[in-house]
Amino acid sequence: MGTEYCETVIIGAGQQGCGVAGALQEIDHEAIVFDKGEIGQRWAHERWDSLLVGSGNRSIRLPGWDYDGDDPLALPSGPQVAGYLRHYVRDRNLVVREHAPVQAVEGGPGSPEDDVRFRTRLHDGATVESRNLVAAVGGYAQPRKPSLSCDVASAIHQVHSADYRNPGSLPAGAVLVVGAGISGQQIADELSDAGRRVFLSVGRHRAWPRCHRGRTIHEWMHAFSLYDDFVTAGAADGARLPGLPVCGNRLGTAELNLGTLAAKGVVLVGSARGARGTVLTLADNVVDVAEESALSFRAVIDKIDAGLRQRGFVVPAQPPAPAVDLDVIAGFGTRLDLAQHDISTIVWCTGFRPDYRILPAQALDEDGVPLQRGGMLGALPGLYYAGLPEGNSLARTGLAAVADNARFIAGQIHIDHVMRTRSSASLISAV
Known part of the structure; x- marks a missing residue:
């Protein structure tokens, strides 16, 4: 129950969170993903038995991995999508800690030079400090x-x-x-x-x-x-x-x-x-x-x-x-x-509410809704969202958008790293 440091902490091991971790790995940036359940928890355990994904196997796109089976038009089940995510995590050796609920995230504006802008407190009393925080919990946190x-x-x-x-x-x-x-x-x-x-x-x-x-x-x-x-x-x-x-x-x-x-x-x-x-x-x-x-x-x-x-x-x-x-x-x-x-x-069948109460209060409006720009940039430096709607469009929430979302966020984290370290490296990431 000590304190550790990682450049980026990601909350949520669904497709969006795993996608960001994969995109960061592509450009040699470290990340830890935490989830209160398993990888692909909602796909595996929180859908009805007969549900199939209407957009088909070919819509499943993660950084560096597209569906490569022999039936791209087939409609996968929830457990099958979870299986794809678990294979992706294992194949790339991403750091994902399952059954590790986040209790709260502390953070504030701080200085642009700070290595630590967020402190993520876990259910077991441990704390992970980070420069960046990616909230990938989506909009389906609480049944409505x-x-x-x-x-x-x-x-x-x-x-x-x-x-x-x-x-x-x-x-x-x-x-x-x-x-x-x-x-x-x-x-x-x-x-x-x-x-x-x-x-x-x-x-x-x-x-x-x-x-x-x-x-x-x-x-x-x-x-x-x-x-x-x-x-x-x-x-x-x-x-x-x-x-x-x-x-x-x-x-x-x-x-x-x-x-x-x-x-x-x-x-x-x-x-x-x-x-x-x-x-x-x-x-x-x-x-x-x-x-x-x-x-x-x-x-x-x-x-x-x-x-x-x-x-x-x-x-x-x-x-x-x-x-x-x-x-x-x-x-x-x-x-x-x-x-x-x-x-x-x-x-x-009345939908779901998002739940971002674990985030710092200054990141949310008076109703607890994330303050964000373009669906991915948070109100605090170093805070990002993966899988939020952008205005009245759901494009960024879908499976097909995961790779693009992830690489955008990874690119922003790369720019921050280059600027903070005063590196001569290009601001344009290699991926």
């Missing part, structure tokens, strides 16, 4: 449930999507899934396929087709530079990470949207607004939400078709184009009696 969940009768089993595993893990009876983002719709779809009676409480979201004119949406995103459209959502509230469009079922084999769910027999109900015992108060907004998501669905198809015409690409005819079937969607009303419908379980 609305306050109305406290007003639901204790007889109703409640579980957040972070703790949901499979249909068999839930009590018998019908299930209410709250939230219509990727998690909500994919879990509702899985429960319906398993023969459960499912109700889905909708909320604002975007829907995109899985395939159009013989190609996947991810191929069209590449062909027509639609990635920015995909990762850009409405302005977030700072306490919650916005979501990506729903664009396929959990297996990547079929379209998924409110129309396909309703056609399967999933009962669509309005957004949950309040609760008293076994009765939920709902907004009367099922049709409005469905129509709004259908517009986003139609808009991306129109962009693809316009691009095809402009570029003169040869594609198979596809009459009619995929669409959200609004004919099977109807309003529900403003009241849902859980007991009356034999609903025994609520699955809250």
Whole structure:
């Protein structure tokens, strides 16, 4: 339980943290990664069993390593992604300390000459001093449930999507899934396929087709530079990470949207607004939400078709184009009696909150949200973030962005090192 020194401390051994460690190693800078769990903890243990990564194996990019298997289009599971990360750490002999929770980080402006700008205090009483600190804990630290969940009768089993595993893990009876983002719709779809009676409480979201004119949406995103459209959502509230469009079922084999769910027999109900015992108060907004998501669905198809015409690409005819079937969607009303419908379980698919309370207070705003520039530069010298959104874009949070994020941060640390040591080396790192 002593004190040690390392030039850079990284908090979080997910893809972003391991990526920064790998990028620093490429340019001969030392780093230690700490995680309260295992390498790839959330991928390995905090996803439901059937979840697959919709962007596919080929989207997994780490500094000096891209997916090199024989099935780049396959959709990997969470444990498989964790396995890739562990292989990367072992192959490069990165220093990662698992099961080492960080209690707090102390630090301040200090002098530009200081070797020690941060003191990272660990759960066992040890302290690691560092010049730089990289917070790679992302935006999924704390499951988010609305306050109305406290007003639901204790007889109703409640579980957040972070703790949901499979249909068999839930009590018998019908299930209410709250939230219509990727998690909500994919879990509702899985429960319906398993023969459960499912109700889905909708909320604002975007829907995109899985395939159009013989190609996947991810191929069209590449062909027509639609990635920015995909990762850009409405302005977030700072306490919650916005979501990506729903664009396929959990297996990547079929379209998924409110129309396909309703056609399967999933009962669509309005957004949950309040609760008293076994009765939920709902907004009367099922049709409005469905129509709004259908517009986003139609808009991306129109962009693809316009691009095809402009570029003169040869594609198979596809009459009619995929669409959200609004004919099977109807309003529900403003009241849902859980007991009356034999609903025994609520699955809250209501997102996550970031948690950066371990950082120095001067690094955060009054709501505990990181003060940052461009998603990666912190408010304190030497403080960096890996995996935060940039404005209302989620581009930097994705697997495909890991290598670029990591090398940017490593480059900044290299510049700091060269300037501090008054070296004649180039400010441009070798990688």
